[in-house]
Amino acid sequence: MDAVLARWGAGASAAVRYSLLSAGKRLRPTLVFAGYEAVGGGGRGEGVADLAAAVEVVHAYSLVHDDLPCMDNDDLRRGRPTTHRAFDVATATVAGYHMVALAARVLAAGMEALALSAETRRAVALELFRAAGAGGMIGGQALDLAAEGGRLPAAALEDVHRRKTGALIAAACVIGGVAAGAPTGACEALRGYGADVGLAFQVYDDVLDATATSQQLGKTAGKDAGMAKSTFVTLLGVGAARAEAERLAARAVDRLRQAGLVSPTLAELAHYIVTRPN
Numbered sequence: 001m002d003a004v005l006a007r008w009g010a011g012a013s014a015a016v017r018y019s020l021l022s023a024g025k026r027l028r029p030t031l032v033f034a035g036y037e038a039v040g041g042g043g044r045g046e047g048v049a050d051l052a053a054a055v056e057v058v059h060a061y062s063l064v065h066d067d068l069p070c071m072d073n074d075d076l077r078r079g080r081p082t083t084h085r086a087f088d089v090a091t092a093t094v095a096g097y098h099m100v101a102l103a104a105r106v107l108a109a110g111m112e113a114l115a116l117s118a119e120t121r122r123a124v125a126l127e128l129f130r131a132a133g134a135g136g137m138i139g140g141q142a143l144d145l146a147a148e149g150g151r152l153p154a155a156a157l158e159d160v161h162r163r164k165t166g167a168l169i170a171a172a173c174v175i176g177g178v179a180a181g182a183p184t185g186a187c188e189a190l191r192g193y194g195a196d197v198g199l200a201f202q203v204y205d206d207v208l209d210a211t212a213t214s215q216q217l218g219k220t221a222g223k224d225a226g227m228a229k230s231t232f233v234t235l236l237g238v239g240a241a242r243a244e245a246e247r248l249a250a251r252a253v254d255r256l257r258q259a260g261l262v263s264p265t266l267a268e269l270a271h272y273i274v275t276r277p278n
Helices: 002-007 010-020 027-038 045-066 089-113 118-132 137-146 154-179 184-211 232-236 238-258 264-273
Strands: none
Touching: 010 045, 010 089, 027 045, 027 154, 027 184, 027 264, 045 089, 045 118, 045 137, 045 154, 089 118, 118 137, 118 154, 137 154, 154 184, 154 232, 184 232, 184 238, 184 264, 232 238, 238 264
């Protein structure tokens, strides 16, 4: 990775490092490992770690661009200045684009280390970049920006966040399963689990935004209300939004049980998502 970063110039390289090495939950890479293990994958840790890292790089890039002045215009992320504040807007923008290419490179290295078939490599790559694209994360962000100042009905708000937040979380789970050679049924159970915990993550994020402080969150609290965004809290209230997040997390674990997948790690992650402090 060092050789790749060196080719991008000092400013962009430093911004990429700053963005990737900040403190964070690392939920998405953890889900890649957990999905891999849940379907019986074992050993070959370095290759799986690369797949997990690729997912985290895509997530980190999305945060860099999400914080830009033309997007959410935020000053604080993970307890420190956002990338465009620590550097500048142009550098942060370029760094984000470079991180997409870096994710592809790391993903390819992981698939090579795992000696995956060409068909499986294609499936893994499609999972990641479809989740990141117009049908997933990027499309969700566009819908979210377009809805600022308006009042979205529940179904439309759910669609925004199943794309913006949920798609990459679901993809992380599926990538682990596909890499381990899991059958279609098991991968679809992982997808259902990921989709539900992904939405639960966002619902609970809305609760935290309305109830926690910036110091607790490591990012600007109350930003959604300040930008007149529709949230699950504005639609449901804090108590009902919290209950909905818990319902989604429980349903996610039930999906695994119904498919015969026993994974204490995935069950614990579902619980963590709706009880976390930030």
